[in-house]
Amino acid sequence: MSDTNDTPGIVVTGTSGRMGQMLVRLILASDRARLVGAVERPGHAWIGRDLGEAMGGAPVGVTVTDDALAAFARAQAVIDFTAPAATVEFAALAAQARAVHVIGTTGLEAEHLAKIKAASRHAVIVRAGNMSLGVNLLTRITRQVAQALDADWDIEIVEAHHRMKVDAPSGTALMLGEAAAEGRGIALADHRDSGRDGITGARERGDIGFSAIRGGDVVGEHDVIFAADGERIVLRHIATDRAIFARGALRAALWGQDQKPGEYDMIDVLGL
């Protein structure tokens, strides 16, 4: 049963996480959406508590639950920055509840993506490895530059993130790699070179290389390097505040209200 208030009701999953807390604050401050649910995994210390109090502030009237389906059934959208196994489960439940599912989770593999695609037959899913305007614009620029240059220009993607990040290459790096491959007219899967270590041999012409740095509290930095003999082009995005991802996700949740079931990305949302 849906809530009757005019603005879309939103459930945030993984509310105790870095992105979860950022999303909660953004939605509570928004006059375009309402927070109607907060989901954590069974056994989490926040279950049964008021979300605001669990976050160390004033009560907000939303009790943290592990019953995702019941929460989703009261919502028009679910914003989900958690982990691959949880996201696949949430995709099926959001589809059952006919709620828009905004997926920011990265590290998704083919088996996860297939299940998300299946769920998108019944509901709107917006998924992107990076929800910021800047990075999505950078994917467009990357595609354009890759299209203009031939394989004499080696493409390398270097990313840096905080010490707690669990997946590599980052979702953003893969988005940028896909954009470069598209511009060059090749399949990334056939030319991806990540995790160099030891006697690797010389670089394969036409490959797209990935390197990952992990340390400190880096929010997210990405360089797309086009390196030729005698010159180099570097396209760079630096995130200094996770609010850019949260704002993009909320925008996607609102945009998704008017769409037909299917799988979308931030390029669709932003109209880039």
Ligand SMILES: NC(=O)C1=CN([C@@H]2O[C@H](COP(=O)(O)OP(=O)(O)OC[C@H]3O[C@@H](n4cnc5c(N)ncnc54)[C@H](OP(=O)(O)O)[C@@H]3O)[C@@H](O)[C@H]2O)C=CC1
């Ligand atoms: N697309 C984008 O723009 C961005 C994507 N991300 C991605 O979002 C994801 C989360 O990042 P971040 O917030 O930094 O990570 P955190 O580890 O801080 O947060 C993840 C949260 O999800 C929770 N969670 C995991 N499994 C479940 C479950 N089954 N049910 C409910 N909650 C669950 C975790 O709880 P617990 O601690 O109990 O495991 C945790 O609270 C990552 O994949 C990251 O790469 C991050 C920023 C931007």
Ligand SMILES: O=C(O)C1=N[C@H](C(=O)O)C[C@H](O)C1
């Ligand atoms: O885990 C993070 O923090 C981030 N993850 C996303 C990614 O994998 O690219 C987006 C952003 O860079 C922050």
